[in-house]
């Protein structure tokens with residue numbers, strides 16, 4: 001059975017061109033980047049060239065880019081450093097963050113750090129007026145941690161507006177940009193943000209590698225203790241081929257951004273239109289027609305015995321979609337994001353998320369199946 005993969009917000013397949021760039025670093029170029037002889041120097045050069053390339057694409061300095069094991073480690077590092085090293089005593093976040101952020105801020109809250117959640121508007125966007133009130137009412141320095149694009153409903157944050165607000169109140173701003181790095185152009189030299197994150201596997205790069213951007217004006221101590229890798233900031237022998245793959249995937253994504261984003265958005269809008277035409281009672285979660293990530297379509301179906309089994313039945317038919325983030329399996333009862341934005345328990349939310357490899361014919365197949373299954 002041919003499978004249809006509509007879960008690209010969870011992870012994407014590795015681009016063969018990325019694999020090709022990684023392969024030599026899995027075979028003949030195997031030296032430890034910290035070794036001083038030629039094998040080591042060759043590996044070090046690969047890493048530093050990758051860093052330069054990533055920095056150039058994001059319009060940052062190479063010294064501001066740190067390679068990590070992925071988005072989770074990058075966000076953990078930034079959030080903990082803001083409390084430990086930057087004098088933040090109050091965290092402002094939202095209830096619809098990824099668990100990499102939510103569980104980090106809750107952990108710090110249990111250790112005594114004040115935690116506030118910003119209000120959400122009915123379409124799931126952050127209420128910027130409420131954010132201003134929270135910042136203005138904070139007696140101590142705040143860390144604002146708000147994601148750029150929500151991985152379940154796709155809502156996009158106005159990162160410039162939030163950054164400007166943070167500047168006004170001398171707050172530290174971390175944004176989880178895991179769903180947008182590799183999907184949108186970034187201009188970090190002109191973006192008022194202290195930390196952003198990225199994960200290679202969200203844009204056809206390898207899993208287990210990511211970045212943390214730390215603005216050059218921010219000085220933090222390491223999160224992971226050990227050797228002197230990543231300029232003493234992130235100990236442990238580098239994920240050499242992962243880093244090579246991350247940079248290659250970002251280069252490819254950047255080179256083809258216009259063409260791929262248009263293709264993916266067209267598919268998403270076509271699917272939304274087809275769902276409305278063929279599935280009675282379907283609604284969409286988030287700000288689909290407004291500020292929204294072009295890869296994600298989150299649909300709700302009226303709750304029935306059949307629709308409750310939808311993800312299971314899609315899977316049996318070779319169609320991969322999810323009820324929320326990859327960490328929450330099955331029905332939308334598991335999705336803290338859907339629960340936070342809707343009080344209607346009589347619906348089943350399914351996230352469809354697309355990549356450059358998906359086609360209109362696949363959308364047609366999925367719609368035909370959904371007509372049977374709902």
Ligand SMILES: Cc1ncc(COP(=O)(O)O)c(C=O)c1O
Pocket residue numbers: 009010069070071072073098100147149150151176178179198199200208210326
């Ligand atoms: C928005 C968001 N943040 C963080 C993560 C975690 O990234 P990683 O799996 O690379 O640790 C993910 C994906 O899983 C995500 O979608």
